[in-house]
Amino acid sequence: MAMLPVVTGKLALAGLRLLGRSGNALPGLVVERLFPRYLARTLAALPHGVVVVSGTNGKTTTTKMVAEILRQRFRVLTNDTGSNFVRGTIGAAVSSSTWTGRLDADVAVFELDEAHAVRFVERYRPERVLLLNVMRDQLDRFGEIDHTARLLQRVASAATVAVGLNRDDARIAAIASAIDAQPVWYQVAEELRHLFPTDEELYGGGSRAARASDGAAAELVAWDAEGTTIRIGETQQTFPLRASGAHNAQNATAAAAIASTFDLSPDDIFQGLRAVEPAFGRGQSFEIDGRDVSLHLVKNPAGFRQSLAAARVEDPARICIVINDDDADGRDVSWLWDVDFTGLADGVPVSTAGVRAADMAVRLRYDGVEAAAVDAALAPAVDRALTATRPGERLLIFSTYTAMWGLHRHLVARAKEVRA
């Protein structure tokens, strides 16, 4: 019976609410400790099993996309609070269950961080795994990127039905030879490949490896002002994707590929993708006193470069970069030196904030960008940038993970309108 663990978890959740806090991580941790078999037993009862989404960049948004697609036909359980450790999946299951322990879901879609994905598959063999990319990230935790790739390979080997694989990332593509489940490929069109450099290419190395071009379940055919064009099998559609940036068009293609292994038509899949809103802090925008403010999460060099590239298209009036260095951000801020900021040198005013505001300002200075204000305190820094932005203009905020929660609250409190 799942009643006791669920009741325990729900009581922990209720206790947290009384303390004015939210989140699934702590109740998940309590249940994980007290009832180690709860997760496997609960998930085994799902008729359509579990999809695990992992990789360095794009997990949260892609998980949201897969869940939205599957919602066209199924009841979906997902850890959409961004809590991507095992305890987050348990917390999600607990809060979606009735007090008697019944879970009304057909399928689960879980975002899991690379190390926790390994811990997850040790307890529950997922039917499907979707792998996005391997970039250098949190090397203070993972040591090196090849180690991260080996973690993902272990996760993929656990899948029983299908593994979605990115054909444009050599480390991900190589995992195909190590799996028993069916490989399901997704890729971008040849002429778009320059938009998605692999880790090697980002660091100036490696010519682009040749890759097979046929047999992909989903392909990103085009991405431009007209919209995002994705081909699923023989069916192709162009549609506006609300989550901006080329990387999100690639994430949508990944989601489409793994979704195609369910009993869903391409139309179901496109329908789901059209409905997806951007995830928390991934390009969400706010209207504050007539100014358009958007918030972008940055946490590693590849992601920061993608966000800068996407932002430049939108022609910002002012930029504020917020860098913290707590555990969830990565303790090592060396990675800021692997982002190229020289493109900002053309006069867009930039300010920095967060614990490592000075580090960020030093980095900018060496790329020829003088940061106007350097401030450890987040809200005053953002308010100053807001005041300096004229009505009708855009303020872009790039922020690491731990700073984002406070910033998000602050922006919501000040916003007249929160746009998806």
Next chain:
Amino acid sequence: MRPLRIVHLYPHEMNIYGDTGNVVVLRRRLEWRDLPVEIVPVGVGDDLPGDVDLILGGGGQDAAQGEIGEDFQRRGPELRAAAADGVVMLAICGAYQLLGHEFNTSAGTRIPGVGVLDVVTNGSGTRLIGNHAVDSEWGRLVGYENHSGLTTLGGEATPLARTVPGRGNDGKDGTEGCVQGNVFGTYLHGPVLAKSPRFADELLRRALTRRGDSGDLAPLDDALALQAAEVAAKRPR
């Protein structure tokens, strides 16, 4: 004036988190003083250019160290000659280990170094990871260490900096990095020169005077870098 020629060794293979930033820092600090500079990337199979003033090498993944191993060996005589000739070198982490006599991995493999530095590195089961601030002759050096190899200095090499026990070269003896003539090795990523401006200028001063130029460097405004160093030094590991 001939541009100061800086060789960036293995920019593609040995470039863990920000080591390339040391190249950016040195280049800009010269440019800000209107001193001409030229960066020459040298990869596997490339020849070292003539008239090198400064050589920078970064850290790499274990696999990358394997890829460059043979090429690095081949360069041994040239690198030893350059060091003997007073060419300034800064080697971070992996490059530091390979400039030594040997690296004995915890798996039992002996990776020969080129013997420019009188140091030996032995692999260990634990990784030394974290923010790191150490005191050197050129002020406080601030960076981030991430290594499993433990390095012991021989008689020819002197420690670059003093630390508290439990970090740095071997995790025990309270030293970090080494200096031997004009060759410097350190475990500090970060990149180390970004938050250690006096050390950056020391490298430039040595390279400039070696080739007969004045080592008088116009002062720069390093207030931000020193502020960043102060914050980093206070961050727990």
